[in-house]
Amino acid sequence: MAPPPSGAIAGGAPFSLRSSHRHYGEKVIQILLGSCALVSVVTTLGIVVSLVFPALEFFAEVSPVDFFTGTVWAPLFDPASFGVVPLLVGTLSVTFWALLVAIPLGLGSAIYLSEYATSRRRVVLKPMLEILAGIPTVVYGYFALTAVTPLLRQIGIQVEIFNVIAGGLVMGVMLIPTIASLSEDAMAAVPQGLRDGAYALGADKLQVSTRVIVPAAMSGIIASFVLGVSRAIGETLIVLIAVGQQAKLTFNPLESIETMTAFIGATGNGDLPTGSTEYKTIFAVGLTLFVITLVMNIISIRLVRKYREVYD
Amino acid sequence: MTSIATSPIDNNELGEFGRSSADDGRGSSVVFEVSNLSVSYSGKLALQGVEIEVYKNFVTAFIGSSGCGKSTFIRCLNRMNDLVPGAVIEGTARYHGLDLYGPDVDPVEVRRRIGMVFQKPNPFPKSIYENVAFGPRVLRMKEGLDERIERSLRSAALWDEVKDRLGDNALGLSGGQQQRLCIARAIAVEPEVILMDEPASALDPISTSRIEDLIHELKRDYTIVIVTHNMQQAARVADMTAYFSVVTPEDGGSRHGVLVEYDRTAKMFTNPSDKRTEDYVSGRSA
Numbered sequence: 001m002a003p004p005p006s007g008a009i010a011g012g013a014p015f016s017l018r019s020s021h022r023h024y025g026e027k028v029i030q031i032l033l034g035s036c037a038l039v040s041v042v043t044t045l046g047i048v049v050s051l052v053f054p055a056l057e058f059f060a061e062v063s064p065v066d067f068f069t070g071t072v073w074a075p076l077f078d079p080a081s082f083g084v085v086p087l088l089v090g091t092l093s094v095t096f097w098a099l100l101v102a103i104p105l106g107l108g109s110a111i112y113l114s115e116y117a118t119s120r121r122r123v124v125l126k127p128m129l130e131i132l133a134g135i136p137t138v139v140y141g142y143f144a145l146t147a148v149t150p151l152l153r154q155i156g157i158q159v160e161i162f163n164v165i166a167g168g169l170v171m172g173v174m175l176i177p178t179i180a181s182l183s184e185d186a187m188a189a190v191p192q193g194l195r196d197g198a199y200a201l202g203a204d205k206l207q208v209s210t211r212v213i214v215p216a217a218m219s220g221i222i223a224s225f226v227l228g229v230s231r232a233i234g235e236t237l238i239v240l241i242a243v244g245q246q247a248k249l250t251f252n253p254l255e256s257i258e259t260m261t262a263f264i265g266a267t268g269n270g271d272l273p274t275g276s277t278e279y280k281t282i283f284a285v286g287l288t289l290f291v292i293t294l295v296m297n298i299i300s301i302r303l304v305r306k307y308r309e310v311y312d
Numbered sequence: 313m314t315s316i317a318t319s320p321i322d323n324n325e326l327g328e329f330g331r332s333s334a335d336d337g338r339g340s341s342v343v344f345e346v347s348n349l350s351v352s353y354s355g356k357l358a359l360q361g362v363e364i365e366v367y368k369n370f371v372t373a374f375i376g377s378s379g380c381g382k383s384t385f386i387r388c389l390n391r392m393n394d395l396v397p398g399a400v401i402e403g404t405a406r407y408h409g410l411d412l413y414g415p416d417v418d419p420v421e422v423r424r425r426i427g428m429v430f431q432k433p434n435p436f437p438k439s440i441y442e443n444v445a446f447g448p449r450v451l452r453m454k455e456g457l458d459e460r461i462e463r464s465l466r467s468a469a470l471w472d473e474v475k476d477r478l479g480d481n482a483l484g485l486s487g488g489q490q491q492r493l494c495i496a497r498a499i500a501v502e503p504e505v506i507l508m509d510e511p512a513s514a515l516d517p518i519s520t521s522r523i524e525d526l527i528h529e530l531k532r533d534y535t536i537v538i539v540t541h542n543m544q545q546a547a548r549v550a551d552m553t554a555y556f557s558v559v560t561p562e563d564g565g566s567r568h569g570v571l572v573e574y575d576r577t578a579k580m581f582t583n584p585s586d587k588r589t590e591d592y593v594s595g596r597s598a
Contacts, residue, residue: 193434201447202424
């Protein structure tokens with residue numbers, strides 16, 4: 001009878017499936033990479049906390065109802081008035097004009113790059129477009145103020161020195177690469193088989209692009225739009241430089257208004273004493289901005305998921 | 313290659329097969345007439361010197377191992393190779409006597425008349441109805457769209473399975489159903505020819521046999537060209553079979569595909585003229 005597997009393998013050491021050496025390196029790497037991820041989580045939490053507490057103090061002094069429904073924004077005046085609606089409308093107004101430029105041009109560029117351009121053209125054009133995304137926003141701001149506004153006046157549009165339209169249009173140009181690049185990625189990821197199928201039915205390029213590729217890439221395209229909206233809402237320097245700081249409640253794009261970010265940017269730069277109600281205003285507006293962006297992102301995740309269910 | 317240049321019903325070699333096809337008018341005229349056709353991709357030769365005639369209402373199969381250029385060739389017949397960057401086609405491919413690559417030929421018009429079904433089912437991520445409606449819509453054949461869709465789905469033997477859920481997403485269908493949907497989609501624009509590039513290679517045996525039955529049905533109304541790596545499939549469905557093979561030129565040129573032999577299917581599988589065809593169909597070589 002053969003001896004039972006005794007646990008000894010050809011040497012005398014007891015049979016074991018334990019690791020022959022300790023994987024210390026693996027542990028270290030895991031901790032290191034884990035803490036990298038932790039940094040961004042902790043930072044986000046820190047931002048939320050540092051926004052929420054001063055904002056709560058603010059709302060102890062100013063009624064939230066007055067804040068969210070008031071139509072006069074004059075926190076630094078006496079008597080002060082804390083109605084945030086003009087700032088919300090200002091942000092909305094600039095965002096609208098920016099998207100009016102960025103969505104058609106961005107999507108058009110994406111369709112061109114993905115469906116029309118030869119691969120040689122694409123490898124030249126796409127990086128060039130992405131360079132546009134790397135231009136500092138302060139440059140866009142002065143471009144709006146010193147080039148676009150005078151140009152608008154020259155062609156007979158009576159704009160104020162600081163105005164919504166110039167800043168909005170230039171911000172739209174700034175957003176083109178974001179939307180174009182992400183949308184192009186989404187369209188390029190559409191299986192070639194769908195293109196072949198459509199072409200084989202006698203569709204021309206435009207029909208293939210608009211009826212097959214764009215719908216199939218819709219989740220990525222919507223994600224790019226939402227990212228564009230988020231960036232437009234959060235953009236500060238362009239509006240500060242070219243749109244102005246007059247918190248008027250108006251949708252007129254030819255006038256100067258103030259956005260939430262411009263208020264924060266300008267006021268935070270001033271000489272407000274910390275702890276004053278005026279100072280806490282910054283955090284209240286900041287929290288409002290944060291919540292809007294958060295809601296936008298949640299909506300976008302929902303939308304992306306919904307379209308993914310339909311199209312994948 | 314002169315033996316290929318004649319219609320099979322005039323060709324005594326075709327024997328009873330030729331006569332039977334004459335009875336129902338099938339094979340009576342030439343649809344495609346290809347001579348000395350070569351294809352290269354970015355300067356690399358893929359297929360050289362193809363001479364072939366494809367006959368009306370016949371099922372013509374292209375067989376051969378992978379890399380032999382059979383898929384490359386079928387894509388020349390509806391100008392799908394135009395979509396591949398760097399593809400260059402030389403020689404002539406005539407469709408009812410007209411040069412498919414002539415200067416005033418619109419590839420979109422070509423593809424309307426010569427439909428195609430691909431290896432992997434590629435329904436659009438839309439409803440079943442919209443998939444079939446796509447072709448008629450882009451070609452502005454809007455009248456009687458509902459009837460056209462029903463007719464197409466019936467022809468593709470899919471109607472009974474989907475008639476109650478035309479609004480459902482096509483991606484919810486099984487692979488075999490998706491492929492029949494793609495056939496219905498191709499039929500909906502009333503092509504004369506349907507090109508099928510390995511239409512059953514991604515399907516299970518039952519779905520495959522349904523597709524083959526469908527091909528038998530469809531050849532009454534359509535001319536069908538099918539690429540397959542499955543010899544038994546060619547034997548089952550095709551009237552005519554062409555065998556493609558890879559050659560490695562002795563002068564050090566790159567490996568490329570050639571058309572070795574083209575004849576009626578029965579002869580190709582029982583009494584091929586070329587040694588290479590015989591080796592392939594008897595399983596002695598790839």
